[in-house]
Amino acid sequence: MVAVADPTPLPATVLRFSKMHGAGNDFVVLDLRGNAPPPSPSLCRALADRHAGVGCDQILTVEDAQGSDAVARYRIWNADGSSSQQCGNGARCIAAWMVRDARSRNAPLPTEFVLDSPVGAHAVTQLGGGAFRIVMGLPRFAPASIPLHGFEGAQDEYVLYRDDAVFTFGAVSMGNPHAVIEVDDIDAAPVEAVAPMLQSHPAFPESVNVGFVHVESRDRIRLRVYERGVGETLACGSGACAAAAVMMRRGRVDREVTVSLPGGDLRIAWPADDVALSMSGPTAFVFEGEWIHE
Ligand SMILES: N[C@H](CCC[C@H](N)C(=O)O)C(=O)O
Numbered sequence: 001m002v003a004v005a006d007p008t009p010l011p012a013t014v015l016r017f018s019k020m021h022g023a024g025n026d027f028v029v030l031d032l033r034g035n036a037p038p039p040s041p042s043l044c045r046a047l048a049d050r051h052a053g054v055g056c057d058q059i060l061t062v063e064d065a066q067g068s069d070a071v072a073r074y075r076i077w078n079a080d081g082s083s084s085q086q087c088g089n090g091a092r093c094i095a096a097w098m099v100r101d102a103r104s105r106n107a108p109l110p111t112e113f114v115l116d117s118p119v120g121a122h123a124v125t126q127l128g129g130g131a132f133r134i135v136m137g138l139p140r141f142a143p144a145s146i147p148l149h150g151f152e153g154a155q156d157e158y159v160l161y162r163d164d165a166v167f168t169f170g171a172v173s174m175g176n177p178h179a180v181i182e183v184d185d186i187d188a189a190p191v192e193a194v195a196p197m198l199q200s201h202p203a204f205p206e207s208v209n210v211g212f213v214h215v216e217s218r219d220r221i222r223l224r225v226y227e228r229g230v231g232e233t234l235a236c237g238s239g240a241c242a243a244a245a246v247m248m249r250r251g252r253v254d255r256e257v258t259v260s261l262p263g264g265d266l267r268i269a270w271p272a273d274d275v276a277l278s279m280s281g282p283t284a285f286v287f288e289g290e291w292i293h294e
Contacts, residue, residue: 024263078229088237
């Protein structure tokens with residue numbers, strides 16, 4: 001009897017994950033509590049790959065809160081392996097993940113709790129049915145905070161040139177950079193043509209998420225977002241906050257609006273300039289899995 005070497009090498013490691021989405025913006029969630037190391041950029045790219053991996057727009061990690069009254073801390077990596085400081089849809093999904101985790105340990109979370117992120121604490125409110133409200137903080141319009149180079153003070157509208165193209169947009173930080181371009185026809189918006197040119201423009205040293213917005217009424221806007229590190233997604237929570245904030249600052253919409261994205265609707269409220277903006281929207285668990293990698 002000749003022993004045959006097993007042709008299938010044993011997996012080096014197995015990584016458990018949750019697959020979730022918020023209005024179609026989809027995520028792989030990793031539980032790193034207990035000081036497990038963060039995923040490398042190459043592991044993020046492998047996990048995000050929609051053919052050879054699990055497939056997602058972002059990887060989200062759940063981590064121990066560091067000395068605050070938060071129930072957990074989360075971090076964000078885009079599909080290309082780059083990290084981000086903010087993810088609105090991701091924050092809601094982490095909230096839902098924590099609610100389910102607490103319930104599984106017979107220690108249910110209160111209706112209101114706090115999550116920590118790379119840009120600070122976020123108050124969370126359970127709205128029921130998988131919906132959550134997240135306090136996303138103050139929109140920051142100063143060019144230096146976006147960052148947007150070449151401009152001194154905050155402007156309602158910026159103009160940039162590149163080759164023979166002219167870009168007219170609003171800009172704001174929600175903890176991550178956003179440019180917002182108003183269009184007449186959202187379905188015909190030149191998303192793939194314009195967004196990459198603006199993202200690689202030297203005025204945006206950290207690149208930028210590019211939103212294309214059409215104002216339908218004073219309490220409803222339609223939005224498509226070409227995200228930094230991903231491309232066009234079905235929804236972008238911080239992008240919805242950014243588009244709403246830019247349109248509110250221009251006086252084009254009321255201080256509470258529905259943002260209609262291809263993957264679903266989000267509700268944004270920004271009662272006054274010196275009050276934090278909040279975002280409400282859905283979450284969904286899709287499946288649990290094990291990532292087997294060499
Ligand atoms: N692509 C973004 C991060 C994810 C934002 C988006 N998925 C959201 O829901 O806010 C960036 O690089 O800033």
